[in-house]
Amino acid sequence: MSSGAWSRPVFNLNLSAWRSIRARHPEPIDRGVELRFCLTGSLLSALGMLQQRLYRRILGQLVLRPPLFLVGHWRSGTTLLHELLALDEQFAAPSTYACFNPDQFLLAHHRAPAATRLVRPTGDMTVSSSSPQEEEFALLCMGATSPYEAFVFPSALHQFEALCDPDLFEHAQALRWNDAITWILKATAYVCGADKRLLVKSPANSFRIPRLGTLFPGATFIRLVREPCAVFASTLRLWQSMWERYALAAPLVREVLIERILGTRLALERTLQSALRSLPADRFATVRYEDLVADPCHTIELLYERLALGDPSPLLPKVRAYMARNPLSATRSAEDWRSLVQARWPEMFDEFGYARS
Secondary structure, eight states, rough: OOOHHHOOOOOOOHHHHHHHHHHHHHOOOHHHHHHHHHHHHHHHHHHHHHHHHHHHHHHHHHOOOOOOOOOOOOOSSSSHHHHTTTTTTTTOOOOOHHHTTTHHHHHGGOOOOOOOEEEEETOOOETTTTSSSSSSHHHHHHHHOOOGGTTSSGGGGGGGGHHHHHGOOOHHHHHHHHHHHHHHHHHHHHHHHHHHHEEOOOOGGGGGGHHHHSSSSTOOOEEEEOOOOHHHHHHHHHHHHHHHHHHHOOOHHHHHHHHHHHHHHHHHHHHHHHHHTTGGGGGGEEEHHHHHOOHHHHHHHHHHHHHHHHOOOTTTTHHHHHHHOOOOOOOOOGGGGGGHHHHHHHHHHHHHOOOOO
């Protein structure tokens, strides 16, 4: 196997996950990379079976408190709010180490690697092994159907919405998805303490509100929104940067990628709006990213009051300290996209109070 095949960044897919993705995307790829996925996938599958054998009974008996889910389109500020709320000791969030190593992290959680912070591929924030992370990466690695296979095989972006929504899966795939998300959340609660409330963030969950409400009765949801032009431009950079790092096949041409981003946002918001309307008013809230950045403590106070999350006062000094340690980078201009975004996403401006010019 070439050194390049072994050293390139990849997701830690177990063998079942790799075979499922390859069945959907049989494009020719580097033979060394194929072999690497098969070898490491076999090892991860073996570790996963051992982990399941050791912890299945313990996790099966664990009862989760109703989780708090952060949803909204990619690049809308979900990561920032996830990091801030995770400072509250009442919450437990899946860690980066767990989400990228779901088949082995319980076996190694007592000796997880040191929390060295690294810059995300998107270049806007740093994360460490202990940082709160999207459980979507764990689902991908364990073999549950996930839209994030499009990071590896860009053509999956053509079926992106269908890969997000378990209600559209075949029955066996849907059951596997249910098992995978329940397992990673219960495993997180086991490691962090079953008395804690799970804090879960994944933009793809915007397509899954009814299913999440069924799997986790009493769940609460916070939707993040952000100025539409900024969301579009940042999402475009997200796909380009992730493909540069992880893609095993040719990326979509820029014009096709732009159309997919525009279409996916509309599908996500319509699905999310419909689902949130069916929830009691005290089980969901909407936060504007700009309000969160301008006054994070006040925004969090309002959230805690609306959703009855308890007393936020112990959290607020931690929020101020976090923001001081992690100043936000300057937002890149998205004005070049304004005419296109205004024409294609007019409701995104009107619904959330953003000026069109």
